[in-house]
Amino acid sequence: ETGVTQSPTHLIKTRGQQVTLRCSSQSGHNTVSWYQQALGQGPQFIFQYYREEENGRGNFPPRFSGLQFPNYSSELNVNALELDDSALYLCASSLSLSNTEAFFGQGTRLTVV
């Protein structure tokens, strides 16, 4: 158990809808990163939050947005869902920006139909 929890674990949405995924980071960790893992691929970096501010973004469109709260938990929001958004969404927390060890949650499996 990493202490990182994500909710929900599974989700089915219709194309065009919006979705919010949640992540509770490990205690004391102020850095949260989100990754998208399509079937048969490695995880792809979406963005990172540090102390409630976005700290870097991968090659994802603006309809992917995020938020980090004062308790360092985080949300990933995706608007106008597309079929290709179907994937495992992983949240990882780290002790700080300079700490390279990332602890992953179990992921949210999103299916867009």
Added chain:
Amino acid sequence: RKEVEQDPGPFNVPEGATVAFNCTYSNSASQSFFWYRQDCRKEPKLLMSVYSSGNEDGRFTAQLNRASQYISLLIRDSKLSDSATYLCVVIPGGGNKLTFGTGTQLKVEL
């Protein structure tokens, strides 16, 4: 060209075999290197960090060649429980934004 490239496999090996995975990365400024293990439909978990001097953890040995931008993982005396996908991970700069390869699938058979 992908930032981190791996042979996706699958590698099917008998129990007790030695198997080696390779990975190349494109950013010569990369500073940190790891192998993660991912079981089917689960989250990735850190297997080991990789250093230029090479490092060993039990049956697992990792090696980094900065000049060739090449990372390797050697598993000796394979166990059934080693069956998983092994992800090569690079941090291109400072910080902790991870860049993953596609993963190499290992199946250890009786």
